[in-house]
Each structure stands twice: as structure tokens, then as C-alpha cells.
Amino acid sequence: MSTPISASSAGSAATAAGAPAPAAAWPITLRDVTVTYSSGTRALRGITLSIAPGEMVSVVGLSGSGKSTLIRTINGLVPVTSGSVVVGDQDVSQLSGRGLRELRGSIGMIFQGFNLAERTSVLSNVLVGRFAHSPAWRTLLGLARAEDTRIAAAALESVGMLERAWHRAGALSGGQKQRVAIARALAQEPSVMLADEPVASLDPPTAHSVMGDLRRINDQRGLTVLVNLHLMDLARQYTTRMIGLREGELVFDGPAAEATDADFETIYGRPVQGRDVLGKAV
Template sequence: MIEFIGVEKTYANGTIALQNINLTIDQGEFVAVIGLSGAGKSTLIRCINRMHDITGGQLNVDEVDVAKLKGKQIRRFRRRIGMIFQSFNLVTRTTVMKNVLVSFVPDLPLWRRWTGIFTKAHKIKALEALDKVGILDKAFIRVDQLSGGQQQRVALARTLAQNPDIILADEPIASLDPVTSRMVMDDFKKINKEMNISVIMNIHHVEIALEYADRIIGIRKGEVVFDGPTNKVTKDILGEIYGGNFDEIQSSFEENSAHV
């Protein structure tokens, strides 16, 4: 369970990113966080794994007060939480397999880190993770020979290999075409349902959020203005989240996407 209790986040320059956030996210939920750029979506999910520190309130993950963790405690805590980025964060000049094996490095003895020698068990886990996202046949191909969608699947496999309870995804399909986006979203949905892994995703594509997520959290100017099941989202609610006529905003999104 993830619990935000009156969470605030103010940056050093005085910018208020989050204010009075009160949310409870249960294990196994698929949650899409939507809103305009700069609304606080990325900040919200990055507070969960302490990429950003909160400046007020309390944030608990399975009754652990995240703000109180220090040093090795933070590193151990982050092992339970996978993070997927828009930019994939892969080493493109090496193989898919080696990119997935990186997920085991924090747990290796020093000599294995220096030599880059992984155990048979680690290699089997890496191959199993690649199989779960449908790219086992790409294991020994260099990452720079893959499409964008395949690279995002490598990033997802790397996260799965660490056996997380939670996956945070920060605009994971922003740089992908519509067909590839749905393939990647299918992977997220499958993993969520079959493995009971919580997925909390910051996403600009509203229609895809409504298609795949079970729950929508709408953020506007750092505040939650909607929190409820996907089937309760109306155009009026979207207008409230996005601060205007949603049809006009959606047209702008589609026009911008066409230029990507």
C-alpha cells in the first residue's frame, strides 16, 4: 500500500509542485496520473521512490515512512520499486542481456561488480524477464539495433528482473508511435494483472490512460482534482483537470503528437 498523507513538495526556488496530496494506492492497482505539463505528475510518482524528497506531510509504502529512510535503507527500499523512463536509460552499445543483468549489480559482491561476472541464476532470471515482455529472441542483440518499442521493453524487462512490488512509469510511451505504444501498454497491463505488481504511470495520452488504467488521478497545479475509477471520467472532469475545454486541449495534443 502507498499512502500520501497531506504531502507537500516545494522546490528550493519556491515553486510549489505538490500541495495537500491525500491518496491511498493498494497493491495491484493500475493507476494513471494525468494533467497538463508542469502540473506535478512526475513529481508525484518520483516522491514514491525518494527520487524527490517531500517537504511536508507523510508518505508511507507498506507502513514504512519513506522520508525517514537513510543511506543503505533507501537503496534497499528502491529495490522493491521499478522505475521506467521515457528515455529508456539503456546502454545502447551493448547487448539486451547485459542491460537486463544490470538490475542485479546492487546485490553483487564487489569482485563480481568489478569483473562483470554474473551467476547462472542471474542469467536465467534475466532471460525469464525478457520472455515475459516477448523479446527473448533479442537477448544477444545490441540495444542500438532495436526499435524504440523494443528498447522500452528491454527497460521493462530490466525492471522485472529485480522482482519489484511496484512499477513507476514516467511518460513511458511519449516517444513511441501509436501502434508501438499499445504494444508496450499491453505489456504493462499483462504484468499488472498476472504478477499483481502495482503500476503507477504518469501519462499525457488521455485516451490510452482511459483504455488501460483501472483508476485515474487528475493533477492540476499540484493538487488532486479527481481520483476515481476510469469509468467515472467524463469530459467535464477532464475539463476540470486540464483547466478548459477538453476537446480543444485534446486537439492540441493530437496536433503536437503528429509532429513527433
């Protein structure tokens, strides 16, 4: 993707524009949501919950508990078998085609595997977040508007990655790649931010740094943020509310800081182990 500005002008544009403009945060409501895959596996079983605009929520559970399925029903990546998912004023389960694409344009998504185009520049990767706001012909030709480039540069600056804007994404460390992924989601100017195991492949200091970025985004921009985790200390430290899933069922919903080891044992279905705690940043 080409861009009409130089490295120096990217920095000045970011400084002048500031962070991408905050969008109004959206509520999320799941009503009796069940997801059964074609294999017969029931990933979610009658989940009902409401998330207020601007909440910072962790979804905690072991592998196979339904965390990823739940978070992906919110942007329609996983269709529900029954029940409804309402994001803002849109019933996701009733959307398809253009309507679903437009909704996804307002929902930022951060993946465990980063999902970056590693042979292209950091800035080009972040500009992908502007596709939903750009004419189709510009997207096909890889021509970014000056305004989109300013927003992308500001998003990079907000996660401390602007100086890497012209580096090849594949040359970055894991933590740097995840910050670029966060910047890409921010460039959408979203109303909801979803993060699916964003620190699973990171070392403890980097994981704490990425979680700190997500909490700061929640604090400063008021975005509704949902983050999937399996580490109890990160859930307690960085989120205000915790939802616990076990075998597709909701088994805990309460303030994250007040969750006890017994609560985590209920979620995990076994005693707490050392691998359930990441440890302190150094």
C-alpha cells in the first residue's frame, strides 16, 4: 500500500492530529447464546450477559472453555446457533453482507497471532484499519488518503511505535507486532475493542506492557474492551470485571479484583497451578 507522506511528515501529522478521535462506546448484550459447531461440539451453552459502554472486561477460562467463540460472536466471525448478540443497536445474528461489514468496521479486533502482513511496512499494516472508512477503489489500488495516513500515524504514536512506521512488520519483535495490531484496531476509530488471547505468546514484561496499553486505551478513550485471558493475575490487575467460562457455560461474573483463588478453581475446574499466573513485570 503506497502512502503520499514522508517519515518526517508522518511524525508531524501524528503530533498535530493527536490520537484517533474517540468514538462513542457501545454496550454488548448476549441473550441465551448457544453455539454448536458442525462437528457437534457445543462451544457456548445459553450464555446471557450484558456489558456496559466503556467497561474493561476479561473473559477467563482454559483452552476449549469457549472464550474465543464468545468473543467472535460479537463481531459475527462465529454465527450463533440460537439466541442473540446485540452490539450497540445492531443484532449481529441478523446481519450479513454489507451490514455485517459495516458493523465490523466499528469493532476493533486484536488476535493472538498478530495477523500482520509481514513483508509490508508497519504503517501499511495500520492503514488496513482504515479500509472500512475508505472507498473500495482506494483500497483495491492501495492509495491512502492523507487523513487516513494521519489517523494511522497517530494510532502508532499512541502505542509508542511511530518511529517504526517505515520498518518491515516481519522484522519486529512479538511485543512490537502486537502493538502494531493494537494501532491497526485503533485506526478504525472503533466503539468496541476485542482482544483474543493478545499476550499468550509474549514474555511476562511484554505481556504486562501490552495489557497496560489496553487498559490505558480503555481509560483514556472510554472504549468498551473485552480481552480473553487464561492468566488470573492479568485479569485481576488490568480489568475491572471478569467473566469466567467453563465448558461453554458462564460460571463466574463479578469484579475482577475481588475474584478469589476458589473462584478461579471453579472456572478452571481444577486447583490453581503455577502456569495460571504470569508473574510480575521486571
